[in-house]
Amino acid sequence: MNQKQFTLPRSRRGPRRSSEASRWTVFDPYWLEAEQAYYNHAHRFPEVPDAPRIIQSPCRPEFFMPVTPKDVRHTLERIPAGFLRELQAIFLLGGTRKQAVCAGSAEFSYGCYWEDCVFLYPFPRELLTSVYRRPPKPSDMQDYARVGAEITTETEGTVVRFDRDSLKRLYLQDVLIHEIGHHVDRENLGPTKENEAYARWFATEFGFRRGAAGRTRTPGEAA
Numbered sequence: 001m002n003q004k005q006f007t008l009p010r011s012r013r014g015p016r017r018s019s020e021a022s023r024w025t026v027f028d029p030y031w032l033e034a035e036q037a038y039y040n041h042a043h044r045f046p047e048v049p050d051a052p053r054i055i056q057s058p059c060r061p062e063f064f065m066p067v068t069p070k071d072v073r074h075t076l077e078r079i080p081a082g083f084l085r086e087l088q089a090i091f092l093l094g095g096t097r098k099q100a101v102c103a104g105s106a107e108f109s110y111g112c113y114w115e116d117c118v119f120l121y122p123f124p125r126e127l128l129t130s131v132y133r134r135p136p137k138p139s140d141m142q143d144y145a146r147v148g149a150e151i152t153t154e155t156e157g158t159v160v161r162f163d164r165d166s167l168k169r170l171y172l173q174d175v176l177i178h179e180i181g182h183h184v185d186r187e188n189l190g191p192t193k194e195n196e197a198y199a200r201w202f203a204t205e206f207g208f209r210r211g212a213a214g215r216t217r218t219p220g221e222a223a
Helices: 029-044 071-077 097-101 138-144 162-183 192-213
Strands: 008-013 053-056 090-094 109-114 117-120 129-132 148-155 157-161
Touching: 029 053, 029 090, 029 109, 029 117, 053 117, 053 192, 071 090, 071 117, 071 162, 090 138, 109 162, 117 162, 138 148
Parallel strands: 053 090, 090 117
Antiparallel strands: 008 109, 109 117, 129 157, 148 157
């Protein structure tokens, strides 16, 4: 049995939290949803998957999922197959009541990687427009800007406005690819900061740069 890098999910946290993920507690509402979804389906997973399954849950009214299974499949087609080896599933989750309560807090999460699976969390409707008294980190601002979010400076502070198109790009080009980067880097048992740096590079390279140009090729692959 392969040694797992994480005993709990590492996550790409929401806009009000440091992008360096911390270990979650078993009481975290995001961890709990990922754990339940995994154990509801893991008994059907083959030992060696041909391709990752895409499993979608219905969203609670407070949330919506910006991407569809078709969107995810199309994005996966642009990633070299070797990077997806042993990836069991991509879950499009529906959110929980406890997540809705803490949506505007530092607990909000876009997604996580755990047990050879990627989990994408739905987006809270109340965060389509977010006001920051202090500007977000420059790296977060860059992510929001390059997916087309509207960023303005107003009396209340820095205002970030998403629409469905910009959120779709954020999830497909950044969040999804970031978590796949953790899968590619899963044997690296180094510090969290190192893991996050690799996942961020992977998202930039395969989500934004190469993803924008279409399907990527592995080194040596025929054109």
